[in-house]
Amino acid sequence: MKPCVMGAMGALLLLGVIACGCTTAPGEGETITGEVWLLNAYMDENGAMAAPLVSAPVTAEFMDGSLGGSGGCNSYGASYETSGTSMTIEMPVSTLMYCPEQGVMDQEQRYLTLLSDVASYSVHEGVLTMMDGSGAMILRFEAIVQTLEGTKWLLAGHHDGQNGFVSVLAGTRVSAEFGADDQMTGSAGCNNYFGPYSADKGTIAIGPLASTEMYCADPEGVMDQETAYLAAIQTAAEYRVGAGELMLMDEDGMRLARYVVSTETSAENLMATEWRMTSYSTGTGSVRSVLEGTVVSANFGADGQVAGSAGCNNYFGPFTVTGDRIAIGPLGSTKMMCGEPAGVMEQESAYLDALASSVAYRIEGSVLTLKDAGAVMVTFTEDTTSLTGRQWMLTSYTNGVGGVVSMLPETRITATFGADGQVTGSSGCNNYFAEYMAADDVLAVGAAGMTQMYCEQPDGVMDQETLYLQALERSSSYQIRSGTLTVMDEDGATLLVFS
Incomplete structure (x- = not known):
């Protein structure tokens, strides 16, 4: 990606690029560049760590001295430099949109202010932590997996080939799916389209694409939109996956198409997949991996019931999904007692508590993550021994x-x-x-x-x-x-x- 180009949340004029030092936290061997970081906690005005609004995700991308992303409403940019674990970030500049949802603008302003207070950072196992001059944590991010597969994307905007980047026509629905068979499919608004694609580490090539040959008269302009969209994405050279969105760009970094995750399809994926638990919150602030020798599973049914094995007992109960929000419980279970392996009953109790505490979910590729207001409660992976769900x-x-x-x-x-x-x-x-x-x-x-x-x-x-x-x-x-x-x-x- 060109060093002056913003990634996931759109391009904006950045401050001048400052030559930066090493971006690796010593001893960790991990870098802040080459990732899209999603904010999962920030210090509020009272000095406590708070979870960001689920509906207003905040992201950050670091690119050789330039930092940019979304503040939850506006796109922002800044210059930064590092030396060892020290970091300084200049006052960010941002676009000037107003988002009316309660708390969004206050959260954004607080986040941008905190960026200027950053004095040091650390990176460990996909978590980026930023500290102020006193060493107190003020921002914490997690890396977003850059995968195209396993998600149905809905077009939010595209380059029309003439006037620039435009929104999707009201009353039309344009989609894209990237299959494991290297085939891209979707609806272009009137016709279905299909063709090959290849993607690797942020680079992508699409096409040649073919489509069905229907003609749609309504809404006005739908056929022109379809032609422009298919032409645009076949010139894509780069992609970035952000917080619930995908951006395609040409070789010069110009935006060609912006997609958002179809929450309807996320719910379908949730209910069509057999899930096996990989880690869970202990309820004391730590996350543990599943005990060796135990299998903890979850099956979210189309009937609104979740069921599975909690490691010893089978459990069951209702759940509801609205967008990326989820409510689980109350849960019931069988009443067996298992002595082996050691700790299985404690794991079972913590797992069921974590399920009941979850309020949001996210599916990225073959991984399902459940969260409370901000912390990870449970992570699952797709059960590859299952006939269904794929x-x-x-x-x-x-x-x-x-x-x-x-x-x-x-x-x-x-x-x-x-x-x-x-x-x-x-x-x-x-x-x-x-x-x-x-x-x-x-x-x-x-x-x-x-x-x-x-x-x-x-x-x-x-x-x-x-x-x-x-x-x-x-x-x-x-x-x-x-x-x-x-x-x-x-x-x-x-x-x-x-x-």
Whole structure:
């Protein structure tokens, strides 16, 4: 990224760049540059550490002497320099918007004032802490994972190719999803689009993109917006993931598209995924990893009930989601007592308390984080041994005469096993759906329904589709190992292999 370009929250005129020293806290081997930092605590006017407003995230990016980000309402910029663990930040400048939500402007002003009070810093395991001249902590940030996958992004603004950066037309919905198969898909407002992409450490290349060929008359200008949007993102060279947003830029750092996380899809991901706990708050200010030899899980159902194993007992209870807010409980559980491993009952009690204390959630890639007003309560990772909660991509299938063959080039077959007992996906030309039942390693799939399109290219795609659906209906068992799903018939012969 060009050193004069702001990242996640938009470009603004920065103060002059000051040559800076080493940005590594001695002994840690971690740097403040190359990350997007999200504020999770700041010192209020009474000298106590407070959690920032969930609805007004504050971010910081450090780029060789230039600091910038979002103050919760406005974008800001400043120059900074470091020497060892010492840091000085010049008074920031910012844009001049007003945000009416209660507390946002006061929080922003306090944050910008605190930046000027910073005298030292430390970085450890993805946490950036800033201290004042007395050594007291005044700001604390956590690094935001720079991942594109696993999130559905909704367009908030784009470059129109003529007049600059514009907002999305009212009444239109433009989306983007970056798949693990290096395919980008979404809605351009009228038509669906798709094509390859590659991304690595902040750089990205998109296209060539193709789309369906419908024409939409309403709202006025939707087709012009679609054309400009698709043209803009295919010139993208850089990307930054911020607090609930994604920015695409060209090689000169000019903004091309700004997306925000679809909270509806985040809720869908929450409820479509089997989660396994990795760490939890002890209730005394510390966070511990899950005890070795225990499995703590959570399944957030579409019926508004969460259930799982707390390590010894099974638990259950209601939950509600509104945007990125969550309320869990009251929780009930079975009443067993487990003596092994040592500490399992204490972990169970702390875990259930942490769940009930959570008020916000965030999904980044395969990680789910639950928080109270500011501190992390529980972290989960996607349970990769689960059939549900992921899209499976077919890599090979039985040809019906005893052999297993690879997919035709330039074809894509998928399967998503929903918690509702429905398997859906693309069979290469058409979309399909069927009922299924899975228990332990047993899998049974009913007769599939499908759309009725006919595809001529590539040669053989319709035969491949027929063989795939026939094999799916013959499913009898399955196994998942190292991210690969293998489906077998009643004799144990391989029918389908997915990744």
